Amino acid sequence: MAGRGTHVTAVPLDELTAGFPPVRPVDAAALATQVAGGRTLVVLDDDPTGTQSITDLPVLTRWTVDDLRWALRQDTPAFFVLTNTRSLAEPDAAALNRDVAGALATAAAAEGVDYVVASRSDSTLRGHYPLETDVLAAELAAAGRPIDGVVIVPAFVDAGRVTVGSVHWMRTTEGMIPVSESEFARDATFGYHHADLRDWVAEKTAGRTPRTEVATVTLDDLRAGGPGGVEKILGGLTGGRPVVVDAVTDDDLRVLVQGLLAAEAGGSRFLYRTGPSFVRARSGQTAAPPVDAARLRAALPALDGDPRPRSARGLVAVGSHVALTTRQLDRLRATGGIVELELDVPALLDPARGSAHVATTVERAVELLGNADGDLVVTTSRTLVTGADGAASLAIARTVSTALVTVVRELVARVRPAFVLGKGGITASDTATAGLGITRAWSRGTLLPGLVSVWEPVSGPACGIPYIVFAGNVGDDDGLLTAVRTLREL
Structure with missing residues (x-):
């Protein structure tokens, strides 16, 4: 059994x-x-x-x-x-x-x-x-x-x-x-x-x-x-x-x-x-109810001196390839209110095309988030590419994650999103550290009960921007949609 x-x-x-x-x-x-x-x-x-x-x-x-x-x-x-x-x-x-x-x-x-x-x-x-x-x-x-x-x-x-x-x-x-x-x-x-x-x-x-x-x-x-x-x-x-x-x-x-x-x-x-x-x-804690938009607004500092143009929309970075993440992404698509960019994994793994593909995606992302026609969802192509063994598969995952994080870093340096959500374990980590430059933060609770963390960055370019850590393998099929709907109320 x-x-x-x-x-x-x-x-x-x-x-x-x-x-x-x-x-x-x-x-x-x-x-x-x-x-x-x-x-x-x-x-x-x-x-x-x-x-x-x-x-x-x-x-x-x-x-x-x-x-x-x-x-x-x-x-x-x-x-x-x-x-x-x-x-x-x-x-x-x-x-x-x-x-x-x-x-x-x-x-x-x-x-x-x-x-x-x-x-x-x-x-x-x-x-x-x-x-x-x-x-x-x-x-x-x-x-x-x-x-x-x-x-x-x-x-x-x-x-x-x-x-x-x-x-x-x-x-x-x-x-x-x-x-x-x-x-x-x-x-x-x-x-x-x-x-x-x-x-x-x-x-x-x-x-x-x-x-x-x-x-x-x-x-x-x-x-x-x-x-x-x-x-x-x-x-x-x-x-x-x-x-x-x-x-x-x-x-x-x-x-x-x-x-x-x-x-x-x-x-x-x-x-x-x-x-x-x-x-x-x-830690001596009990399960807390999910945070709402009002509590998030109260927890975040006001940064009136930030020179970046502010978008009314958020950024969702999706790297996870588990079936649940794909279903959650499909539900979010079905409700509208988003614009999408896809990083093509075969292109990223091609030394002759990878850098140019990332650069083009960055410019398009700045344009889309700046126009605020919808929350911007940047995804990697949904077909999982694996290597000959575990180490090779990890190396591919690192290459893809680096490209996705580069898009986040360059985008956030030029436009201030209303929120950032990282979907998938490696994606969420690399987005926090290399994409948003977070070194110290406070975890302020969850958007889904006991499942999806909300961080308050203490310093750096992400200060004042709620950062959401969303694993690839948690929540129901509507989980991503539920989280984004709460964030839209900020």
């Missing part, structure tokens, strides 16, 4: 959880107080969508000691560092994690702050595992913080990605299916065969950690055993042993956090490998 290739019939969620104890309620306010007394959570985000489950936390897109010290000084229990390592080859991802970990150790020592690291990755199990946790564990040990366990919690409750009996499931229109049966398991770079997280760990570690060596925290442990039972399991881990955790609801995750905090208070140290929902619980 949990391995790819076996035909699986979708099942209702309540059928998956039948026979388990009822959910154990947790006082969220009391947990927030407990979190405030624990170690500062530093979330290394392998694409920019991890902020989709939280609100009012700092976000860094670079990791100098000064930037990290700024984040550590904020009166918050957590902050994010956008590494975007999911878009990098393994050697580059490893080197970047070492750089961040080293700078973080220096910054924390200077500020006198103890911390715990979450390697935040994909709720559909894509990403550089175990590479990133291996590198971070080694760096933490070198900094005098050796870990006892790696806590693996991929759940994304808002999107219907949950773990039951150590098997990771995802919601579809037909019901729940193991993630190994999804399109994400066939990813050209990060594909896998197992949805049972014990087998997935064994698969990804190439047998270094066999299934029998993977510890578990089950729904029974969380709901019947409670925080004390969780503390006992986690407190018994040694040597960086991985532990996979069930979770179906936010309260399940809060119980986990209570047990984690107790184990950490007792001296245990952990490294977290997680999806978005755990970060919300570990």
Whole structure:
């Protein structure tokens, strides 16, 4: 049932959880107080969508000691560092994690702050595992913080990605299916065969950690055993042993956090490998309603001295090629109110045509956004082009993303859009850093409940422009349309 290739019939969620104890309620306010007394959570985000489950936390897109010290000084229990390592080859991802970990150790020592690291990755199990946790564990040990366990919690409750009996499931229109049966398991770079997280760990570690060596925290442990039972399991881990955790609801995750905090208070140290929902619980937050246009207007500074002409329309940059993004884009098209430009991927990959194609697209984009006939949507052609292997596919993705970001950067340098939305993980990250020059920001909430982040850039050319981080694999078919309609009210 949990391995790819076996035909699986979708099942209702309540059928998956039948026979388990009822959910154990947790006082969220009391947990927030407990979190405030624990170690500062530093979330290394392998694409920019991890902020989709939280609100009012700092976000860094670079990791100098000064930037990290700024984040550590904020009166918050957590902050994010956008590494975007999911878009990098393994050697580059490893080197970047070492750089961040080293700078973080220096910054924390200077500020006198103890911390715990979450390697935040994909709720559909894509990403550089175990590479990133291996590198971070080694760096933490070198900094005098050796870990006892790696806590693996991929759940994304808002999107219907949950773990039951150590098997990771995802919601579809037909019901729940193991993630190994999804399109994400066939990813050209990060594909896998197992949805049972014990087998997935064994698969990804190439047998270094066999299934029998993977510890578990089950729904029974969380709901019947409670925080004390969780503390006992986690407190018994040694040597960086991985532990996979069930979770179906936010309260399940809060119980986990209570047990984690107790184990950490007792001296245990952990490294977290997680999806978005755990970060919300570990930050002491609860799901917040989506932000509306009035709240966004109040949060953004007035920049009357900006010399750029202002457009009444926004900019949507679409790089993701997953089927859901294409359907969302089709729904947005069907309602009108947009103008489109397409970057042709074969042209971008042709050394003789790529630069000219980008330059022509920039000039046309300036003209269209300046005339404000509709929100400008810049897309890459919808046929996915892949390479001979995972590394080659990543290289193609980087080339295409660089072209898209160049259009955004040159356009925003000449015209100030009403908003910018990046659609797709790599696209959203590169748009934030290379396109808009964001180095420090605040995540101010979501446009879709628990799914789509809104950032307030602190400085640079994007200051005062709401930036929306929209993953390729979240929301329903109307999700992009819903987000754009809210933004049009600004």
